[in-house]
Amino acid sequence: xxxxxxxxxxxxxxxxxxxxxxxxxxxxxxxxxxxxxxxxxxxxxxxxxxxxxxxxxxxxxxxxxxxxxxxxxxxxxxxxxxxxxxxxxxxxxxxxxxxxxxxxxxxxxxxxxxxxxxxxxxxxxxxxxxxxxxxxxxxxxxxxxxxxxxxxxxxxxxxxxxxxxxxxxxxxxxxxxxxxxxxxxxxxxxxxxxxxxxxxxxxxxxxxxxxxxxxxxxxxxxxxxxxxxxxxxxxxxxxxxxxxxxxxxxxxxxxxxxxxxxxxxxxxxxxxxxxxxxxxxxxxxxxxxxxxxxxxxxxxxxxxxxxxxxxxxxxxxxxxxxxxxxxxxxxxxxxxxxxxxxxxxxxxxxxxxxxxxxxxxxxxxxxxxxxxxxxxxxxxxxxxxxxxxxxxxxxxxxxxxxxxxxxxxxxxxxxxxxxxxxxxxxxxxxxxxxx
Amino acid sequence: xxxxxxxxxxxxxxxxxxxxxxxxxxxxxxxxxxxxxxxxxxxxxxxxxxxxxxxxxxxxxxxxxxxxxxxxxxxxxxxxxxxxxxxxxxxxxxxxxxxxxxxxxxxxxxxxxxxxxxxxxxxxxxxxxxxxxxxxxxxxxxxxxxxxxxxxxxxxxxxxxxxxxxxxxxxxxxxxxxxxxxxxxxxxxxxxxxxxxxxxxxxxxxxxxxxxxxxxxxxxxxxxxxxxxxxxxxxxxxxxxxxxxxxxxxxxxxxxxxxxxxxxxxxxxxxxxxxxxxxxxxxxxxxxxxxxxxxxxxxxxxxxxxxxxxxxxxxxxxxxxxxxxxxxxxxxxxxxxxxxxxxxxxxxxxxxxxxxxxxxxxxxxxxxxxxxxxxxxxxxxxxxxxxxxxxxxxxxxxxxxxxxxxxxxxxxxxxxxxxxxxxxxxxxxxxxxxx
Numbered sequence: 001x002x003x004x005x006x007x008x009x010x011x012x013x014x015x016x017x018x019x020x021x022x023x024x025x026x027x028x029x030x031x032x033x034x035x036x037x038x039x040x041x042x043x044x045x046x047x048x049x050x051x052x053x054x055x056x057x058x059x060x061x062x063x064x065x066x067x068x069x070x071x072x073x074x075x076x077x078x079x080x081x082x083x084x085x086x087x088x089x090x091x092x093x094x095x096x097x098x099x100x101x102x103x104x105x106x107x108x109x110x111x112x113x114x115x116x117x118x119x120x121x122x123x124x125x126x127x128x129x130x131x132x133x134x135x136x137x138x139x140x141x142x143x144x145x146x147x148x149x150x151x152x153x154x155x156x157x158x159x160x161x162x163x164x165x166x167x168x169x170x171x172x173x174x175x176x177x178x179x180x181x182x183x184x185x186x187x188x189x190x191x192x193x194x195x196x197x198x199x200x201x202x203x204x205x206x207x208x209x210x211x212x213x214x215x216x217x218x219x220x221x222x223x224x225x226x227x228x229x230x231x232x233x234x235x236x237x238x239x240x241x242x243x244x245x246x247x248x249x250x251x252x253x254x255x256x257x258x259x260x261x262x263x264x265x266x267x268x269x270x271x272x273x274x275x276x277x278x279x280x281x282x283x284x285x286x287x288x289x290x291x292x293x294x295x296x297x298x299x300x301x302x303x304x305x306x307x308x309x310x311x312x313x314x315x316x317x318x319x320x321x322x323x324x325x326x327x328x329x330x331x332x333x334x335x336x337x338x339x340x341x342x343x344x345x346x347x348x349x350x351x352x353x354x355x356x357x358x359x360x361x362x363x364x365x366x367x368x369x370x371x372x373x374x375x376x377x378x379x380x381x382x383x384x385x386x387x388x389x390x391x392x393x394x395x396x397x398x399x400x401x402x403x404x405x406x407x408x409x410x411x412x413x414x415x416x417x418x419x420x421x422x423x424x425x426x427x428x429x430x431x432x433x434x435x
Numbered sequence: 436x437x438x439x440x441x442x443x444x445x446x447x448x449x450x451x452x453x454x455x456x457x458x459x460x461x462x463x464x465x466x467x468x469x470x471x472x473x474x475x476x477x478x479x480x481x482x483x484x485x486x487x488x489x490x491x492x493x494x495x496x497x498x499x500x501x502x503x504x505x506x507x508x509x510x511x512x513x514x515x516x517x518x519x520x521x522x523x524x525x526x527x528x529x530x531x532x533x534x535x536x537x538x539x540x541x542x543x544x545x546x547x548x549x550x551x552x553x554x555x556x557x558x559x560x561x562x563x564x565x566x567x568x569x570x571x572x573x574x575x576x577x578x579x580x581x582x583x584x585x586x587x588x589x590x591x592x593x594x595x596x597x598x599x600x601x602x603x604x605x606x607x608x609x610x611x612x613x614x615x616x617x618x619x620x621x622x623x624x625x626x627x628x629x630x631x632x633x634x635x636x637x638x639x640x641x642x643x644x645x646x647x648x649x650x651x652x653x654x655x656x657x658x659x660x661x662x663x664x665x666x667x668x669x670x671x672x673x674x675x676x677x678x679x680x681x682x683x684x685x686x687x688x689x690x691x692x693x694x695x696x697x698x699x700x701x702x703x704x705x706x707x708x709x710x711x712x713x714x715x716x717x718x719x720x721x722x723x724x725x726x727x728x729x730x731x732x733x734x735x736x737x738x739x740x741x742x743x744x745x746x747x748x749x750x751x752x753x754x755x756x757x758x759x760x761x762x763x764x765x766x767x768x769x770x771x772x773x774x775x776x777x778x779x780x781x782x783x784x785x786x787x788x789x790x791x792x793x794x795x796x797x798x799x800x801x802x803x804x805x806x807x808x809x810x811x812x813x814x815x816x817x818x819x820x821x822x823x824x825x826x827x828x829x830x831x832x833x834x835x836x837x838x839x840x841x842x843x844x845x846x847x848x849x850x851x852x853x854x855x856x857x858x859x860x861x862x863x864x865x866x867x868x869x870x
Contacts, residue, residue, distance in 0.1 A: 071846060071847060071848060071849045071851075072849035072850045072851065073838075073846035073849040074846060100848070100849070100851050125851070128851070129851075176864065181806070181809045181810065181813060182809055182812060182813050182854070183813075183854075183857040183858075183861055184853060184857045185853050185854065185857075186853060187848055187851055187853045189853065190853035190854075190856040190857045191851075191856065193856075193857065193860060194856050194857070194859065194860040197860045197861075197863060197864055198860060198863060232809070232812070232853075232854075233805065233806075233808070233809030233812070234794065234802075234805045234806075234809070235805070235806050235809055236809075272794055272795050273751060273755055273791050273792065273794070273795035274755070274795035274796075299751065299791035299794070299795070300787060300790055300791045300794060300805055300825075301805040301808040301809055301812075302790065302804050302805055302808045302823060302824060302825050303783075303787050303824065303825045303826075304820065304821075304824050304830045304833070305824065305826055305829040305830045305832075305833050306783060306784070306787055306825065306826065306829075308744075309743075309744055309747050309784055309787055310787060310791065312744050312747070312748055313747055313748050313751045313787070313788065313791055316708060316734065316748045317752070320708055320709070331833070332833060332837060332847070333847075334812070334820075334845070334847075335830060335833045335834045335837060335838075335845055335847075336833065336834065336836070336837025336838050336845050336846040336847055337837060337845075337846045337847045338847075339837075348738075348741060349741070349744055352735060352738050352741055352744055352745060352748070353748065355735055355737065356708050356734035356735045356745065356748055357708065359669065359707055359708070359734070359735060360707050360708035360709035360734070361709070367669075369737050370668065370669045370670070370735055370736040370737055371616070371668075371669075371670050373668070373736040373737050374616045374617055374667070374668030374669070374670055374671075374736055375616065377617060377667070377668070377736075377769070378616060378617050378618075385739065385769075386739075388737060389737060389738065389739050389740065390735075390737050390738045390741065391738075391740055391741065394740040394741075395739045395740045395770060397740075398739070398740050398766070398767060398770045398771065399770045399771065401771070402767060402770060402771025402772060402774075403508075403770075403771050410769070410770055410771050410772075411506060411508035411509060411771040411772045412506060412767070412768075412769075412770075412771055412772045412773075413506060413535070413622055414506045414507035414508040414535070415507045416506075416507065416535050416560070416563070416564075416622055416626075418619060418620050418621060418622045418624065418625035418667075419617070419618075419620065419625075419667075421625040421626065421628075421629050422618040422619045422620075422625045422628060422629070423618075424629065425628060425629040425632045425633060426618055426632075428632060428633060429611065429632055
């Protein structure tokens with residue numbers, strides 16, 4: 001078995017590359033070339049049987065991920081399958097199963113089985129939960145605890161896995177010496193930092209990285225190099241701790257590529273708007289063009305309840321200046337576990353960000369969508385406007401609630417509709433011309 | 436009576452300038468200097484008695500406007516007063532009364548009477564509605580119909596008035612010769628264009644501009660030079676029609692300043708993300724630094740139901756690159772008249788955009804808010820987090836719905852809260868150091 005990367009390097013176009021080329025309206029050779037260079041990845045575990053693969057990277061449309069999964073406060077896996085469906089229906093290109101509730105294995109297997117989009121996982125979550133069960137505390141976790149989970153999740157069909165391999169003792173040295181407002185806010189990053197600080201040892205994901213890569217290569221798991229040191233507030237953004245980890249991720253990217261493993265790199269986080277473009281350029285240069293997967297970025301800390309919006313603001317600029325994959329943030333962020341409505345709102349907000357950036361970059365298929373909507377608006381074709389909307393159901397519901405049925409205009413301007421008026425007088429101009 | 440501008444030019448610091456300086460944490464002289472240069476305006480009609488004036492312009496925090504007012508489909512003024520209250524409670528710095536329903540005079544007087552924030556109007560709306568009533572169609576409207584309304588609205592206390600004075604026959608020539616997907620989508624712009632096209636005459640707001648300015652000077656109405664040619668879809672942005680009008684607005688800005696009248700310039704609209712910074716720079720240069728008041732900009736056409744988000748994305752970039760005043764767009768945009776909840780969501784989304792830009796520009800009071808939130812998050816002080824939120828009520832409601840009361844962490848990560856874990860292990864580090 002060859003990974004997508006190994007096949008690409010041998011000049012082979014796989015079924016997955018052909019499918020991605022078809023979706024994106026580019027040649028299969030463009031995709032193969034990007035996978036070979038590492039600027040494109042196609043997360044597609046050989047054991048994820050019902051996957052419709054998608055590509056992430058340079059020259060492709062911006063992709064969107066939705067995080068789902070149980071937590072200790074909400075351990076029931078059934079609602080998570082409903083969220084999976086809601087995320088896919090809303091247009092997500094990927095989901096991550098972040099379960100930390102009971103029976104993590106069963107949750108994951110069910111999500112992968114039901115998902116036609118790529119599924120990501122974070123093995124350290126399960127390893128931590130199990131280590132606490134087995135040994136009483138996370139600090140007693142050993143290499144075997146971690147590797148057992150990584151192997152199991154890979155075997156179950158996880159298409160990509162977030163592993164915080166670049167969070168080294170040097171990063172923690174920087175964290176302590178420079179100081180930070182919020183230290184580490186990545187969940188996996190905090191487990192590993194706690195373990196490293198307590199035991200005085202190096203991060204096992206870094207120390208045994210080659211063995212991790214062997215597992216990834218075996219199932220063609222795309223490694224998503226996690227940013228355990230991502231800033232948790234604007235004040236911590238782009239500091240020595242964050243950039244130290246990024247430097248490590250650059251090296252780890254090249255080591256993964258050398259072993260035929262596909263790579264994405266993860267990025268922040270909470271970032272002031274004026275630092276976003278710098279962060280994107282830094283990652284692309286340091287990580288040699290590897291696809292960049294960002295969470296947000298959130299452009300302010302003060303808007304809990306609206307963090308899908310703060311993220312859409314940052315995500316648009318990020319995608320315009322280099323990011324390829326946006327992890328959604330929902331209105332529940334910083335407050336609680338998202339429910340199914342939060343999932344829907346989060347996916348659509350992230351899709352808007354990705355689409356706005358794609359239009360700004362001149363992606364023909366994205367530009368065409370906006371033009372089609374403009375033409376439908378000009379002729380007041382409401383059925384067409386609603387069907388072209390990024391969320392047709394919501395647009396239909398609002399129109400129905402605010403207007404009498406089959407109204408020609410909308411209730412905002414009523415009879416004084418600018419479009420109607422201009423159509424009338426422009427027709428008059430044309431009639432005069434034709435006389 | 437001197438206008439704020441006339442006083443500033445004479446070196447006088449008015450009560451309004453002193454109040455604005457206090458709000459912004461700058462010196463009164465900074466405000467006076469900006470008002471004299473025209474880079475700052477303080478819309479404050481001498482007849483708006485209960486106004487708490489605010490400044491709009493360079494070096495000040497970004498301001499937010501909420502449009503309210505009746506339409507022919509929803510002519511009842513009472514809900515509009517509720518929306519006024521909701522807008523102010525949500526943090527709007529201004530409202531515009533865009534009423535076109537019955538009894539426009541009564542709606543406006545009530546809104547001004549109840550508003551502590553500045554109130555803007557668009558006289559052409561009322562002039563059109565009345566002309567249709569009086570003459571049967573808008574094309575029969577004469578100069579007197581327009582001037583009667585302008586004078587009345589000024590007398591009633593409108594702090595600023597949108598007038599599309601730059602929409603000239605040359606703009607319409609460009610529109611017809613270049614072609615556009617959506618022609619004119621500004622409501623006032625469509626009334627005037629219809630009138631001009633039908634009658635073959637110049638725009639009366641342009642032809643009799645000096646008389647308009649005399650009325651503005653008399654009551655210290657800030658003229659908000661409307662962009663009747665603003666693009667209604669991405670494909671029309673930054674075309675010859677739009678830029679022709681902007682060139683006219685530049686000249687009209689200088690003519691207003693020469694008569695002691697304060698000026699804002701209005702801008703688009705639907706603009707692709709990659710053209711926003713260009714639009715901001717163009718306006719600032721062409722209009723000699725006059726405050727820029729933008730609607731959106733909306734960065735995609737395909738998201739009806741989410742246009743508060745598409746506008747927050749564009750508004751952040753706009754405010755970061757030059758805009759001083761953001762007109763909100765609500766989730767109802769393109770679908771119907773906003774209700775009270777739409778008003779609230781629209782104001783908060785626009786405030787997030789303005790705040791994110793203010794932080795990015797390094798405005799100290801904005802930066803301090805985010806830092807305070809980070810510190811509250813670090814110590815898991817929920818009461819403080821909720822009170823520091825941009826919309827405390829919504830944040831409280833979400834937390835209450837998703838968590839058991841007095842929970843230390845939130846239900847997203849539950850016991851595996853990264854902040855809790857890091858605090859534990861960082862304490863361990865500190866304890867070791869102190870040994």
